[in-house]
Amino acid sequence: MTGSPTAAPKDGRDDHAAGIRVIEAGHANRHYWSDVWRFRELFYFLAWRDVLVRYKQTVMGLGWAVARPFITMVVFTIVFGRLANMPSGDVPYPILIFAAILPWQMFGSAVTEAGSSLLNNSPLISKIYFPRILIPISAIVVSVVDFFAALVVMAALMLWYGYLPPPQVVIVPLLLVLTGVIAAGVGMLFAAISVKYRDMRILTPFLVQFGLYISPVGFSSQVVPEKWQLLYMLNPMVGVIEAFRWAFLGGDHAFPLLAFSISVGLAIVFWFVGVHFFRKNENIFADII
């Protein structure tokens, strides 16, 4: 156990350093982050379980992580590229779309998984103590694994069209982290709400679906009228997706500085609001789940 040994004795911190654990009304979470660290192995195991279980007893296995974004891309290419005739510059439409599907699918499934994770693990919550925040965060790992599987499709597409990615492609892992932080913030919020309000279960898929329409997945941000741009960028995924396009495609796609800054700012806000709200409600999860 780790604990700071230099605090006033009356709040019991010195005891903690000596190996004594104190459970008190209103103070159950005094050593929250050191507990999170202590339970880090459980985090790996929970994530590992989610990854294992996801594709058990399926014929396609991890192939689903490849097939789903691929099929989405085909449909979007036909609908937006051919039928709606949206402009794509000199970039093949499938690649334009896929560069956006990668972060969007990761975000959508991470929010869904994290949002439903507490309810899915209710037996654990009512029988065992550990920092509950491990549950939604570990649920996101599955989406990260899917992301990497889909990345293979991206590589294949680029090979097919003979399209060489620009050097800034190395920044993709950082963008992935940013996507994860936004998804974690939103996911924690949804998860904590869903413990009390099961309405969230019904609302989440709807919200994710809605998010797809207001994000530049099937189209490019240039089609949005100037006067709506700022409002449109308040969706944090706009900056993320455009940054992904810039990283994969370069060329016409300049770095979306304003949208990206807004995304980073919102990511920080979502993360802190999510963590705060989650922790504020965490103590009663076991009582009401």
Place this chain on the structure above:
Amino acid sequence: MSLALSVENLSKLYTLQHAGKFRPKTLAEALPMAVKGFARRLVHGPEASEHTEDFWALRNVSFELQRGERLGVIGRNGAGKSTMLKLLSRITEPTEGRIRINGRVASLLEVGTGFNPELTGRENIFLNAAILGMSRREIVQRFDAIVDFAGVDRFVDTPVKRYSSGMYMRLAFSVAAHIDPEILIVDEVLAVGDAAFQKKCLEKMSEFGREERTILFVSHSMPAIEKLCNRVLYLNGGQVVADSTDVPALIREYMGGGSGQEVSAQWISSEGSPVHQAFTPRALRLVTSGGNVVDGMIDYRQEVWCEIEGDIDEMDDALTMGIAVFSDDGQCLFWSYQSDLAEDQWPRFHKGRNLMRVRLPLDILNGGQYRLELIGGLHFRQWICEPSVNAPAIFFNLSDRVSESPYWNGKRATSIAPKLHWTIS
């Protein structure tokens, strides 16, 4: 000795929501109520109602536990035992008071927490052990021992959803048995599984006890408590009523205590007990030949009768009712039904109140404590009172001396002790 656990003025408050008494009869009444209800749920949460009630599941509980003490916590359903376990395990937060714990704790509120049916035995061992607080290194070290103890080595790579329920329980318990805490908090784990499994659990826990570890054990099984614990805490209505190191004395007091239906020599039906039109049990008791309900130790020279009262609304030819007798380690010694002999010798049921009587075969029982359950149902169709599930139960004690023989004056280490008649020629 040093302090392992101290609990000071621990309290936990729950707020219960009640449904209102008023039920709307017309749409004109229902509509405004629905709107009001929606607004209320929006503001106060989906389970809010106009009628709430505060309920102290635990109130001002204090006790201290020294290292090496094995505390049994007893009390009727709703006495606050589970709430206390949840507080000690940090699953939920106390409303008032504080708990100090000195040492590595493992709490087993059920076996197999977090088991995933899709995962294999091997995968579940790792997952469950991690959930119980073992590190990866410890799991790898103890993996073989866990598989061995559970006896599932051939199925270790099979998804546990294909396991029999017995295998599943053995594996789950085996993981739990290999955690290595200084303080062990255990809930009614023994209430599940068959007799052999329960015995195995108890042995493993005794082993823990012999190693001078601190145990806090909640159970309804008095024999298990008596065997395992060197101190008992009796909770009632969320408060500590008694705290004593004289385990047998406190258990006796508790068993004789007022309406303690589940632990006395008489059971009377109440809300929640089995109901069936073919037979609704009303009472189960042991009476002496004088007709009094058995009180205290039974002497082998006594005649003791088991009486069952029950109501029949509709006659059913397949009705079989009887008793099951269990020894104190949970082993079932025998069943007996009214329909055990040739059909023309069966006693006949009739509509209305029936009083069944059978003499207890004391001449085959060993000394010790027994549980007697009222069991029965519709032959090959349906249980009304299923053994160890919803069967009403009573308890009785037989004195250790079971024979006049000068050579047989102590309890034999056998399940039964029949007095047989020998001849020599």
